[in-house]
Amino acid sequence: MLTLLSGTGWLAQIGAFFLVATTWSGVFSHPLLALVSPHPLLQSFGVFLLIQAILILQPTTTPQAKLHGQRAHAGLQLLSFLIFLTGVTIIETNKHVNHMDHFHSAHGYLGTATVVLLFFQYTFGFFMWAVPSVFGGVERAKATWKYHRYGGYALLILVLATVISAVETDYNKGVLDIKMWAIGLSVGLILVGVFPRIQLFKLGFHRA
Numbered sequence: 266m267l268t269l270l271s272g273t274g275w276l277a278q279i280g281a282f283f284l285v286a287t288t289w290s291g292v293f294s295h296p297l298l299a300l301v302s303p304h305p306l307l308q309s310f311g312v313f314l315l316i317q318a319i320l321i322l323q324p325t326t327t328p329q330a331k332l333h334g335q336r337a338h339a340g341l342q343l344l345s346f347l348i349f350l351t352g353v354t355i356i357e358t359n360k361h362v363n364h365m366d367h368f369h370s371a372h373g374y375l376g377t378a379t380v381v382l383l384f385f386q387y388t389f390g391f392f393m394w395a396v397p398s399v400f401g402g403v404e405r406a407k408a409t410w411k412y413h414r415y416g417g418y419a420l421l422i423l424v425l426a427t428v429i430s431a432v433e434t435d436y437n438k439g440v441l442d443i444k445m446w447a448i449g450l451s452v453g454l455i456l457v458g459v460f461p462r463i464q465l466f467k468l469g470f471h472r473a
Contacts, residue, residue, distance in 0.1 A: 268320060268321055268322075268323075268324075268325065268330075268334070269317065269320045269321060271462075272461065272462050273457060273458045273459075273461045273462055274320050274458055274459075274462060275458070276454050276455075276457055276458035277316055277320060277454065277455045277457075277458025277459050278316070278320075278458065279454050279458075280316075280450070280451045280452065280453070280454025280455035280456075280458060281312065281313045281316040281317075281451070281455060282313070283447070283450065283451045283454065284309055284312060284313070284428070284448070284451035284452075284455075285309050285310060285312075285313050287443060287447045287448070287451065288305050288306065288309035288443065289306060289309065291305075291437075291441040291442070291443045292305055292306055292441065295440055295441065300355055300356070300358055300359035300362065301355075301356065301359055301436060303351075303352065303355050304352045304353075304355050304356040304359075305352075305431070305441070306352075307348050307349070307351055307352035307355070308348075308349060308352045308376075308428075308431075309428075310348060311345045311346075311348035311349040311352065312345075312424060312425075312428060314341050314344055314345035314348065315341075315342070315345045315421070315424065316455060316459070317341050318337070318338050318341035318342045318345060319338075319417065319421065319459055320458075320459070320462075321334050321337045321338055321341065322334040322335065322337070322338040323459070323462050323463070323464075324462065324464050335394060339390070339391065339394060339395075342387055342390070343387065346383055346384070346387050349379075349380055349383065350380060353376060353377070353380050369435075370430070370433065370434055370435075371430045371433070372427060372430040372431050372433065372434050375423070375426060375427040375430050376427050378423070379420070379423050379424055379427050382420055382423065383420060383424075386413070386416050386417060386420055389409075389413060389416070390413050390417075393406050393409055393410065393413055394406075410467070411467060411468050411469045414467060414468055415468060418459075418460070418463070421459065422456075425452045425455060425456070428448060428451075428452060429445075429448055429449065429452060431448075432444075432445045432448050
């Protein structure tokens with residue numbers, strides 16, 4: 266559990282908690298809408314779980330910790346993806362039922378692209394970890410880990426960009442009124458909490 270807080274991890278945790286608290290308080294302080302309100306609730310919690318999945322495996326120091334971290338990482342990533350997918354399904358159902366444009370804003374485009382890319386990222390990660398024979402064996406699968414890490418950190422930035430874009434949606438501007446500074450602070454804390462903990466040699470950079 267200390268992995269979740271070590272180094273700058275505690276900053277990411279504050280950011281993740283603040284994001285959930287800000288979003289949920291905004292939603293529950295207004296009348297709930299069956300096909301709208303669950304979307305920000307689910308997506309913000311999905312981001313929270315995504316951060317936990319990254320921090321729990323970043324870094325690990327012993328083979329046993331690495332194994333436990335990989336299992337927790339896989340479970341948390343799967344759960345976060347299912348939550349993201351449920352949130353997207355709900356909001357898309359709302360748009361279909363109410364005959365609204367499916368791609369009305371930058372948030373809509375980013376959100377859809379993010380979920381699709383997350384699916385490929387999760388699928389790649391699952392086969393790399395659980396079915397290494399697909400890559401020709403364990404060692405060859407391990408050689409692809411750095412690409413999974415690159416993709417993961419790039420997708421984290423895309424996820425957070427999607428969160429920021431939600432501030433400019435009609436629902437937020439007309440109902441929730443969650444402030445950009447609050448979301449920006451959350452995202453900033455997550456970034457400065459996660460990225461300094463990256464071990465560059467795991468991305469293919471040689472130790473000095």
